């Protein structure tokens with residue numbers, strides 16, 4: 001299956017997000033809250049940064065998807081992440097785990113492994129994060145939020161994590177990799193300068209949650225679509241940008257304005273395995 005066959009699905013997913021405006025609960029890191037929320041709004045979704053454990057029982061039953069991101073994790077945030085994830089899984093609502101900077105401490109790695117036990121629909125990380133979370137720690141050199149691996153170096157780790165967890169695993173990078181453990185799909189949209197804006201990876205995880213909300217039975221396809229859409233917005237944004245700060249603005253504008261002709265002509269997706 002090549003780009004042409006994927007592209008109509010990508011457009012359908014985006015129009016469904018715009019039409020349905022799914023409510024996406026985000027328990028995300030302090031760095032990313034603004035960009036994640038603005039990314040979701042530009043795509044047509046409705047973000048809610050509701051992260052107190054006291055609010056989970058009332059709020060989480062009403063959401064359409066959840067995104068949990070451990071980028072600035074502290075011990076007092078973990079119970080709300082777990083409570084929301086557990087409730088989402090119980091209620092059959094899709095949720096995404098972003099194991100941001102998972103290898104920076106034993107505390108964070110343990111927390112992420114416990115969250116994986118709560119059955120995320122999708123785990124989205126960069127190459128180093130997916131290698132670390134899959135248990136291939138000897139290969140892992142990073143201690144922070146940026147990857148020291150190409151996404152393509154994490155394909156086997158991603159497949160193994162997908163099979164052991166039951167989640168679709170998405171690895172962002174120059175080529176975004178998405179796998180359910182059997183199929184492996186590459187999304188070739190995006191631009192290198194997106195790495196120079198903090199929280200683009202986090203925003204992508206939030207966007208994946210919104211796309212899952214409108215197609216929960218096809219997590220691999222929904223994830224591929226979200227990654228392609230975000231990458232296309234980055235490509236269009238870069239054409240108007242002078243550097244990372246203006247790319248941040250133009251990426252959001254481009255995502256908001258994406259039309260069918262642009263999506264159909266720009267989608268670059270290939271089956272890798």
Ligand SMILES: Nc1ncnc2c1ncn2[C@@H]1O[C@H](COP(=O)(O)OP(=O)(O)O)[C@@H](O)[C@H]1O
Nearest residue numbers: 126147172173174190191192194195200201202
């Ligand atoms: N070299 C690259 N070329 C094209 N797109 C890229 C490149 N690096 C990252 N991206 C894009 O930037 C976004 C954030 O990915 P990434 O930087 O891997 O996340 P994180 O910030 O979590 O490390 C994704 O949409 C990804 O496709």
Ligand SMILES: Cc1ncsc1CCOP(=O)(O)O
Nearest residue numbers: 029031071145199200201202
């Ligand atoms: C810089 C930083 N530090 C902790 S979380 C965070 C943001 C990471 O965002 P992303 O994973 O999207 O680069």
Ligand SMILES: [Mg+2]
Nearest residue numbers: 100126201202
């Ligand atoms: Mg990240």
